[in-house]
Amino acid sequence: MNFGSMGLRIVLQVAIGNVSMMARTSPCSSSEFHVLFGDFSITAYILLSGVSAASEVLYLADEGMPKAQWEAMCETYGYFCHMVTASIVLGFLAVILMAVLSARNLFHNFYRKSVYLSKMRHSTLT
Template identity: 40%
Template sequence: MSATCVLCHRFFVVANAIASAYLVLSLVLSIFHILKTGAKVTRAVLIILDMVISALLISGASAATAIVYLAHNGNPRVNWFAICQEYNAFCERVSGALVGSFLAILVLMLLISLSAVTLSKK
């Protein structure tokens, strides 16, 4: 379980890092779109890329959630014990990070929806 745990949490961190870097670049392009209102093609491309990034974030958070579930409950069929009894502070921090990540995903989905509605009205 430990190698899988490390890989899933690493994927979670890398997915969030990629999304953060993309969103910083997307912010620059969004400012460009505010200044130049006629750029509809790049707005559509940004919405598509936003959806790709949200899928990456969802997959990273879901993989980490599966491992955190195993850490909390274990799996007696394969002799994986619940490790949260021993490492309670670690489990609390990881669970908090997952809750924050899923809340951020919901906000990102709301922003994508608002962008798509705004683009369709123009």
């Protein structure tokens, strides 16, 4: 069975999604949270690098590179350029959503606990 890079990415995303769903249903320890946060961050960086590479390909297809004797292809293959543009926009949207999810998880697991603990300390002192 030949998955290729896209199939491997899909399998990894499903695995990360399953781990994330399990973490949402059961309370996780600090070390488990760090693993999940690391997975979110690594996935976001891999996605960002892939989208950045796709935008460079689109730029070369749109503008060409006369010094390397590459001609602009978007006039000839317009459908390809439209599909790559849509893919890049959706990819950047996914990167932004991954960053928001990572920030939310970070806030939810660390900031709220520290605020709760400081309130508990102040209420027990009085």
